[in-house]
Amino acid sequence: MARRRLSSEEEALWSALARTVRPIRPSARAAASPTMAPLPIEPSVKTRLTPPPARIIAAPPARTPAAVLDTGWERRIRSGTISPDTSIDLHGHTLSTAHARLNQAIAAALSRDARVLLVVTGKPPKSAAANGNGGGAGRRGAIRGEIGHWLETSPYADRIASVRVAHPRHGGDGALYLILRRKK
Template sequence: MSSDKFKLSHEDRIIWAQVARTVEAYPGKQVEADDWFAVEASVPPQPLPPETPSRRTHPVPGLKQPPKPRPHPIEKPVIRKLARGRLPIDGRIDLHGLTQSEAHNLLFGFLARAHERGLRHVLVITGKGASRGSDGVLKRLVPEWLGKPEFRFLISGYEDAARSHGGDGALYIRLRRERGNPK
């Protein structure tokens, strides 16, 4: 298989030689000296530019990102009961018009108090956030916050609310039960 598409350029061979020097063979395996590893770099490796706050890292296209941990979804029969009013919504909070930090702190405090009181289902209204061409900062961030460790011990799941409770601009959240509380 000595086709041209498998031949490396001089620069690629230099990079490969630098990488090959950094690895060790498995125990019991021998690495034969090859001219691949004997390539001398005519240009010293360039240091990476210093990390600046404005420089962002973007995911590489084609590479799978590890899945983000997400609480269990609320079962469809429970969502239907909440939507029709057959299962009570024990508490509600409206985050309209708040900044991200205000909304985060208020949401955490609300969920912590609701959990302490033994509430089971609450409604969080984030709003759709379609003003000024925005995609809704709180609508996007609240589900991310719910997946973070500080919220995970409070909630067992969340889903978008029914249209009668706000639709895409609200979430049903099921709180975890206390270990000793059979309610």
């Protein structure tokens, strides 16, 4: 592919950007960049350059809960033979206290090397369209509505292998299994 020359406007923008960059190793700067006289930026060229952040550290990719577990786990969940190691009931709590208790329960389960945490949230709200209620049941199912976000932003999110609806014997739609990862 043939290289094209930069226009004077593009050269001005590039030189303005290049002035804001700090080299990782100062000695490499002199060898790597050819000396070029800075071009004046034309008044018609509007630039809005900000200095780069001091240092960007790439975080390891966050592990997210799996949609499907191996066949042994799937069979145990479907048949209801899974046995929760610990459980927490969030009924009757405000959103803030339920969130705090959920984080405490996950921390406690992880400290005891539990694999399955049963979280009872209550039944999800009936759909507003199905019952003709345009929002009259506004607060019903608030904890259930927020728990997905809480688990995603939890400090323990990388330790959750899967989140599944519980078997009817453990609460069905009103409860969730949190399948926790083993320690590394």
